[in-house]
Each structure stands twice: as C-alpha cells, then as structure tokens.
Amino acid sequence: MTFPPSPFDRLPLFATDDEIAVAVVGKARASAWKRNGLRILESKGFPKVDVLHGGRPVPLIRKWYEMHMGLDKNYILATLEDGKENPQAWRPKREQRADRKPRLNLDTRCQTVLRQMIENPDCRTQRDMRGVGELTLEKLQAHGVIMSSGNADTNRIWSVTDLGREEIKRIDYWYFGKTAP
Template identity: 50%
Template sequence: MTDPLSKLPLFATDREIAIAVVGKERASMYVKVVIPALERHGFPQIDPLHDGRPVPLVRKWYNIHMGVDKNYVLQSLQDGKEDWSVWDRSKRDRRNDRKPQLALNTRCMNALRHMVEHPDIRTSAEVPGATDFTMDELASKGALKEGKRDSQGDRTWTVTDAGREEIVRLNDWHGGKRRI
C-alpha cells in the first residue's frame, strides 16, 4: 500500500491533504473542523510563500500523532521550561539604565538643568537659586567641572557629559520627557 501523502506536491492545499488523509467524502468536514483543531496541537501551518502546507511536515506530524516517531516528539513538541529570571533581570537592567544615578537634590537638579538648557551660563550667579556650594556639590558628583575664574573673579563651571546624561535620565525618569 502506498502512502497517499507521497502523491501530493511538496506544498499541498488543505483540500488535497484532506482527500489524502480521510478521502473525498469527508474532506470538507476535515478542512472545516479537523484541521483547525489539529493546528492547536502543532499541525504544520500554511506556508504563505507556497500557499500550502509542507507535506513532509504533515507526514512527520501524523507519524508523531500516531506514535510512530517518538524521538521527534521528545525533541520538538515537549513544552520548554521558561526562565523568567532572564527576562526580569534584563527588564531590571533596562530600568536601572534609565534611573537617575547621581542622587541629586532638587536644588542641584534645577541648577544642572538650567545650565544644560543655557550652555552660555558659566557662574553660580547666573543660575537661579544656585550658590558656589551648589556648584561644588554638582562638581563632587561629576556633573560639573570647575574652570578658571572670569574677569570679575567668579568661579566658572562647565557641564560634563555625565551631567548632560543625568539630565536626560532625569527627564526620562520624571515624566518621560526627552528635552536633550
């Protein structure tokens, strides 16, 4: 007895497969009822490029379904164990990357934000609510770098890359804004 699936093309329609499996009389019921039920149990999907199901996989699926090929069942159809800790760890890492890292108080955050938004500002006198103490605190956290004194004798400051990155993180963390 020859295998009826061996007479089919490499990619066959549901109707062709149904006729090969259950015969012409029951083919329409098989297409409407059985194939959708089998798909929930791993029956090969229609290949959109070839507009049909791959017949070798259909044959393999039936061999497994009827218990002919136990090795394939163990390798392909057993439910894998999910490792949620990998997903949680990466989610935690992504969250920590977004989190502000310099632990700035509100006064320092406002001063740093003002300096980033106004790159021409260099002294504490030009930053609303800031003093040299505020600038020293920002410098100790790595957000500012002290420069030379200006013509009036005031200390000058420049925002570092770490300071600009912290403002990006602060904006993202507090409201999802990305101003820079």
C-alpha cells in the first residue's frame, strides 16, 4: 500500500509561514491559521523562524506534528506496552519515613516538657521546671523518655534518657524538618 505524498514533501527545506499554512490546513483556511493558530502553536514549542534561511525548518515541523498528534513511533510503542507494577520500589521510602516518624505518641504537653528538659539540663527537679506537674513527669517516665534518679529536698531528680533525646530528634524532623545534628 502506498500513500500519497505528504504536503510537507513538496515544501523546501526552509518554508515561509504562507507555504506551511497551505500545507497544514489548505489554501482556504491558511490566512486564519497564520493569524490565530500559529501564535498558539509557537507557545507550545512549534519551531521558530530561522533568520538566516528566511523560514521555518520543515523537518522539525514534521517531527513536531508527529509528536503533537501522537504519531511518533516511539510514543505509540511506549503507550501500547502494558505497565508493570513494582510495589517493592515504594517500600524503601516507606521504611525510611517510618524510621523518622515519632514512635512514642507523646501528647503536646509531654513533648513541650521533654524539650524543655533537654534544652535546660540544669532544670532537674519539678520545682525547677515552671508549670510542670507531677502527672506529666509520671507520663514521661511511663514512656521511658525520662527517669527518676533520687530525691533532693523531697523533690525527685529527673534526667532525660537516650530514648527521650532520640524521640525529640524524630519529632523535630517529622514536624519541623530539622535534621539531626
């Protein structure tokens, strides 16, 4: 089966906009295409006029239309191939996210007190920590982020554990995007 020659086959290597318009939409609609369509196509990557040759490169125009209309063989073959799912490709990212996610489900109050204790290591008793109640400290101890190491003047001495420091790093990264130092 043979096809008739393409209108682009009759054009010179560098064609004027008038010649291209006739080849693309025919003689009757060529002037309207030049006025309206050409400007729209140029915004979508249509080949520009080569000043040295005084026209647009016809091979590039042909290639542009093949890609624009989906006639490019590579494009057709790529869309006909059945996609293969690979759920394992997502697993490493999920695991990385899970490592960074806070694990202990501390409420906001506990997070604030834990951060205060880390930033102010000299505040070790409840009396030193402003506005912190015994219940909050007991919750933090139950989660294992702080521990009681004895009494000082009827107040227990609290210290932050490594688990508490790691949890604050995770919280900072998860909520605020701060990286670990």
